Amino acid sequence: MIENYLLEELVTFAKYGTVAKTAEVLGLTQPAVTHSMKKLEEDLGITL
Numbered sequence: 001m002i003e004n005y006l007l008e009e010l011v012t013f014a015k016y017g018t019v020a021k022t023a024e025v026l027g028l029t030q031p032a033v034t035h036s037m038k039k040l041e042e043d044l045g046i047t048l
Contacts, residue, residue: 002043009036
């Protein structure tokens with residue numbers, strides 16, 4: 001099951017287009033967002 005926070009980060013990334021802006025908007029670090037995107041890729045079996 002995909003966690004809600006991962007979907008929120010994905011939608012924010014799609015809206016703003018960069019990990020840096022996604023992290024800024026959500027109040028996270030860039031490494032945290034990168035880690036989340038990698039987890040989503042693994043969970044979904046796709047490359048984002």
